[in-house]
Amino acid sequence: MNQDTRPGGDVPSPCNNVCRMNPDTGLCEGCFRTLDEIAAWSAMSDAEKRAVLAQLPARRTLR
Amino acid sequence: MKLPEGIQVIERGWLSSNNVVLHARTGAVVVDSGYGAHVAQTLALLERVLAGKKLARLVNTHCHSDHMGGNAAIQKKYGCRTSVPDGEAPLIDRWDEQALILAIADQRAERFRYDDTFRDGDTLRMGGYDWRVIAAPGHDTHAVMFHSPEARVLISGDAFWENGFGVVFPQLFGRDTALAETRATLEAIGRLEVDVVIPGHGRPFGDAGAALERAFYRLEGYEEDITRLARHCAKVMLSFALLEKRSMPLAELPAYVARVPILAELNSRYLRMTPAAMAEWLVNELERAGAVRRNDGMLYAAGN
Ligand SMILES: [Zn+2]
Numbered sequence: 069m070n071q072d073t074r075p076g077g078d079v080p081s082p083c084n085n086v087c088r089m090n091p092d093t094g095l096c097e098g099c100f101r102t103l104d105e106i107a108a109w110s111a112m113s114d115a116e117k118r119a120v121l122a123q124l125p126a127r128r129t130l131r
Numbered sequence: 132m133k134l135p136e137g138i139q140v141i142e143r144g145w146l147s148s149n150n151v152v153l154h155a156r157t158g159a160v161v162v163d164s165g166y167g168a169h170v171a172q173t174l175a176l177l178e179r180v181l182a183g184k185k186l187a188r189l190v191n192t193h194c195h196s197d198h199m200g201g202n203a204a205i206q207k208k209y210g211c212r213t214s215v216p217d218g219e220a221p222l223i224d225r226w227d228e229q230a231l232i233l234a235i236a237d238q239r240a241e242r243f244r245y246d247d248t249f250r251d252g253d254t255l256r257m258g259g260y261d262w263r264v265i266a267a268p269g270h271d272t273h274a275v276m277f278h279s280p281e282a283r284v285l286i287s288g289d290a291f292w293e294n295g296f297g298v299v300f301p302q303l304f305g306r307d308t309a310l311a312e313t314r315a316t317l318e319a320i321g322r323l324e325v326d327v328v329i330p331g332h333g334r335p336f337g338d339a340g341a342a343l344e345r346a347f348y349r350l351e352g353y354e355e356d357i358t359r360l361a362r363h364c365a366k367v368m369l370s371f372a373l374l375e376k377r378s379m380p381l382a383e384l385p386a387y388v389a390r391v392p393i394l395a396e397l398n399s400r401y402l403r404m405t406p407a408a409m410a411e412w413l414v415n416e417l418e419r420a421g422a423v424r425r426n427d428g429m430l431y432a433a434g435n
Pocket of ligand 1: 193195198270271289297
């Protein structure tokens with residue numbers, strides 16, 4: 069319990085605490101990442117994180 | 132942040148703690164299980180990360196809802212051994228909603244069983260490393276951290292973050308040692324050999340010394356003026372509740388702050404406002420911090 073500061077990092081996590089997978093799209097209903105992207109986020113380089121973030125706007129339309 | 136071989140962190144936001152997966156051929160260990168409402172995703176993430184390997188053990192740094200909320204479901208799925216800090220055991224035995232900060236803070240968690248306990252000074256073999264259990268009272272009196280001298284990694288739970296530490300409760304329900312405990316815990320961290328800290332929330336980070344300085348600075352602010360801590364605590368409790376609920380009608384907020392025991396107690400002891408004034412103050416503060424927004428009579432968690 070929490071909320072002292074946002075999670076750190078030069079590239080902020082897109083997690084918005086919804087954390088529920090959509091079975092049709094295979095994406096999180098909150099941040100539109102795949103399970104693999106969420107699981108790997110913490111180990112990604114900033115460039116890899118930015119590459120994931122760049123894909124999210126287009127995925128929103130799959131909703 | 133590059134982590135030593137076999138150590139993996141599943142990092143989400145603030146409602147669910149990080150899940151730290153310690154891989155080993157003899158079976159993986161997961162440290163902390165996230166918030167109950169997220170458990171379906173937590174199970175799916177673990178399945179992905181374990182890739183068919185066995186989950187041998189689940190351990191908790193402490194038993195707050197955002198760290199043990201997935202315990203029951205993980206036990207059900209994997210039948211894994213579950214271990215908790217010894218100080219938490221009696222609270223779990225009687226499912227103490229006050230001490231576990233559940234109903235008193237409008238939080239929920241599914242009841243679970245534990246198989247054994249560990250305590251300060253014990254050594255746990257997890258994921259190919261020996262982890263020393265270190266008492267970390269403050270945010271939670273019974274919390275622990277895990278330190279591997281070999282991997283030079285500290286799993287700190289909510290006792291120590293990159294920017295501060297998990298909320299410390301000012302004197303509430305008769306307990307008034309939390310700030311002194313927090314200081315002792317930060318001092319203990321300062322004596323450890325650490326290259327990487329894996330906090331309970333947020334990314335793993337490297338410069339423990341600089342983070343300790345920030346944590347001490349914050350602590351001094353609370354030590355100087357306890358009402359600062361009370362105000363912070365009230366903001367944290369409401370924003371956590373809002374993350375779970377996603378939104379709340381603004382008109383219901385005065386009744387909410389009067390009804391939820393921890394908010395009501397903070398108000399009667401420290402803030403001394405009418406419920407309506409407290410609700411208004413909280414919304415203004417959280418809005419200014421970018422944690423909430425209001426629209427059409429509703430209060431929303433940021434990003435929603
Ligand atoms: Zn906590």
